[in-house]
Amino acid sequence: MRRAAILALLVLWATAGPAPAATVGTETGLPIPRYVTLRAKEVNVRAGPGARYPIEWVYQRPNLPVEVIAEFDTWRKIRDSDGVEGWVHQQMLSGRRTVVVIGGERLLRRRPEPAAPPVARLEPGVVGWLEGCGREWCEIDVAGLDGWIQRAHIWGVHAEEALKD
DSSP, X not given: OHHHHHHHHHHHHHHSOOOOOOOBOTTTOOBSSEEEEEOSSSEEEESSSSTTSOEEEEEOOTTOEEEEEEEETTEEEEEXXXXXXXXXXXXXXXXXXXXXXXXXXXXXXXXXXXXXXXXEEEOTTOEEEEEEEOSSEEEEEETTEEEEEXXXXXXXXXXXXXXXX
């Protein structure tokens, strides 16, 4: 009887498949993954979650959007728009959102319409403050210029993410 029970448990375990991925951080209770912004002019990115791990590189671009993909104590594993990952201390991150222009040169438009007059031309890598997003367009502020850009032309917003518009 005991042998049959153990066999049944092994069969259930083997056929259950992988556990679903966590959708909230174990430390903050906030969604994982989520976008945040680098707070400081210099942010050390470490090989692991702690000061004892070596610094792999240093970001020197405040307000750059990054994606939090894991949490451990006061450390956050982040990924940038190039897919590079590493660990930073939570104090180096801000919840205020920015986005970065991706692909080629993009137009910032006066309204969320393809034919709306342009406000500015944006080069890849330009960072703007995120004001809100609809289904296809996001409102951003770049150096005091407010306008709309297609969601597909920026990095820093999840496709399914609903933001105040």
